[in-house]
Amino acid sequence: MIRVLIVDDEPIAIDSMEYMIRKNMDDVEVVGKSRSGRDAIEKAYNTRPDVVLMDINMPGINGLEAMRQIKEANPVIRFIIVTAFDYFDYAVEAVALDAEEYLLKPVREAKLVETLRKVTGQVEQQREKLRKELEIKEKFEMIVPIMETGFINALCMFEDNAEELKNFSRLLGNESTGGYVMIIAFDDKDSRGGNNRIGAGVKGQALYNRYREALKSMSRCMVGPIMLNRLVVYVCSDFPEPSFEQRLAALKLAENLYDRVGSLHPEISIGIGRNYGRLDEAKKSYREALQALSMADSRPEATNILHFDDAVKGMEDNDALYEDQMVHLIFAKAAEGDSTGAVLAFERMFSGLCKNEPQDFDMIKNKTIALVVEFGKRWGNVIGNSCNALSALLQAEHMDVLHELCRRFIRDAVERIDSGKQRKISAIIEQADRYMEEHFDQDIALESVARAVNLSPYYFSRFYKDETGTNFIDRLTAIRMEKAKQYLARAEYTVKDVARMVGYADPNYFSKLFKKITNMTATEYKESCGR
Incomplete structure (x- = not known):
């Protein structure tokens, strides 16, 4: 009208x-x-x-x-x-x-x-015309978070995908914009200093829209999804390179963000990377933000905001001691199968080696070669021959090439270690389950299953629960109840016979357990099978 x-x-x-x-x-x-x-x-x-x-x-x-x-x-x-x-x-x-x-x-x-x-x-x-414009704008607003998620996912990947970053940035209208990475970690620390990252991530997910709206209203940025307990943000900036003024501006944004929405979840840590004028350097800022976050997260304060440049200044005065700590951390993370943690520790070690001017290229090359050799000594049977990596390192003539070769080797090696570890875990679980399925009719104790897989009873109990999410005794009970159902369906077996056949000397205890698991008494189940 x-x-x-x-x-x-x-x-x-x-x-x-x-x-x-x-x-x-x-x-x-x-x-x-x-x-x-x-x-x-x-x-x-x-x-x-x-x-x-x-x-x-x-x-x-x-x-x-x-x-x-x-x-x-x-x-x-x-x-x-x-x-x-x-x-x-x-x-x-x-x-x-x-x-x-x-x-x-x-x-x-x-x-x-x-x-x-x-x-x-x-x-x-x-x-x-206005209706169509609003419709296009609405569709674009729906697509923007998806494209921003793609940009952040590409940013966080180890592969060299600068072109992919540029494509996402072009679609979002930020093609020629430099900037820096800010990582917000939602924490859930207990009295002993432990951090429930999964629980914190669930809480962070509930607050995601509030954080996204606040960040969008305060800056020109691309906001990724919640990844475990972390929110990765790329903040567009007009500063052409790292500077003191830009660092202050980044810290001010983080402080203003906490002032606005920090009361929703007080326990957060924020790591900020350096500002770079070129988009293809965004990954460098991401790695720096991770390093700053790891140092901020280790401090006792409830809320920590740390810029990479401040984190670098706060590194240990004893460079040799710090380097040893990082090498130890690399191998500790590798043993856990944590490729991200191992690469992050390497980044911190490499940054420490490169911070002095002039940089001693030959010394740094020797350090990276020693790192690869040590990987071969520890996990040569898992990661395979490291000769190709060593040969490439020996031929490297630029610091960036040296850094990329060693970083990629560590990532690939740890992924193979983790894959081998998972195969070993699966084999142990499968062996334990097979033992229980073959001996369910006997008086099985924790010690007997642990002995079958060559682990101590205490370690096996924790290991089985951590890897399967089920207690050993619950798994054994589930196996016995499934076998009991099969026997009860046969007319020639009484309930007392079935109890004995699945490893229970006391028929009454078996009957109570069967009802608890199936919500039916053994007699009722047998009668239902006879109909």
């Missing part, structure tokens, strides 16, 4: 135009009638018409001045001038105010209807 306001100081003119509109145009509604310029301005503000039929010569504020003020409040409104004065100056000024038509009184019905149909058609076109 098109909304029309009629403005004329003559009541008969208003009534005449209203009659012609109602008679000929069902899709047009007269939402107001005014007899002065001042009243027209007020009614236009309150009724929000699409079209105004405006007389010019009125007492007080004339029609042209009323048009100016109405257009200031509503620029898209359309005007049709209706006047008894055929003055050239009026016509020129009306055109300057974007009037659609200039009609002379007395207005013929056919001419008024024709003009209104023309103008209402323009209004409909404008509405359709």
Whole structure:
């Protein structure tokens, strides 16, 4: 429905135009009638018409001045001038105010209807254009988080995918923008200093939209999804390179973010990487943010915000001791099968080796070669021959090549270690399950299963629960109950027989356990099978 306001100081003119509109145009509604310029301005503000039929010569504020003020409040409104004065100056000024038509009184019905149909058609076109623009904008707003997730996922991957980063950035309109990475970690620390990252991640997921909205309102950024307990953000920046002023701006953003939404989950740590002017250096900022976060997360404060440059200055004074600590951490993470942790420790070690000027390339090369050799000594049977990696390191002539070769070797080696570890774990679990399935009718104790897989009873108990999520005794009970169902379905076995056949000397205990597991007594189950 098109909304029309009629403005004329003559009541008969208003009534005449209203009659012609109602008679000929069902899709047009007269939402107001005014007899002065001042009243027209007020009614236009309150009724929000699409079209105004405006007389010019009125007492007080004339029609042209009323048009100016109405257009200031509503620029898209359309005007049709209706006047008894055929003055050239009026016509020129009306055109300057974007009037659609200039009609002379007395207005013929056919001419008024024709003009209104023309103008209402323009209004409909404008509405359709706006609807399509809003629809496109809405779809884009729905797609933006998906594209930002793609950008952040590409940023966090180890592979060299600078082109993929540029493609996502181009789609998001940030192609030529540099910036830095900020990582927000949601913590859930207990009294002993432990951190339940899964529980913290669940809480962080519930707050994700609040954090995203806050970050978007405070900066130009790309926000990734919650990954475990971390939120990775790429903040676009106009600074061309790392600087003290940029570092202060990044820290201020982190502080303002915590001031706005930190009360929702007080225990957070924030690591911030350096600002770089080129998008292909964003991965470097990501690794720096991870390093800063790891140091911030280790501090006792509930909320920690740490920039990489401050973290570097806070490193141990004894460089040799720090390097030994990082090497030890690399191998500890490798033994756990944690490729991300091992690579992160390497990044910290490598940054420490490169911080002195001038850089001793040969010394750093020897350190990386020694690292690869040690991997071969410890896990050569798992990771395979490391000769190719050593040969490539020996031929490297640039620091970036040295860094990338060693980082990639560590990542691949630890992934193989983890794969071998998982195969070994699966083999132990399978062996334990097979032993229980073969000896379920005997008096099986924890010690006997542990002995079968060559582990101590205490370690096996924890190992089995951690890897399967089920206690050893619960798994044994489940096996026995499944076997019991098979025996109960056979007519020749009594409940007492079945209890003995699945390893229970006491039939009453067996019956209670069977009902607890199946919600049926053994007798009821046997009867149901006989029907």
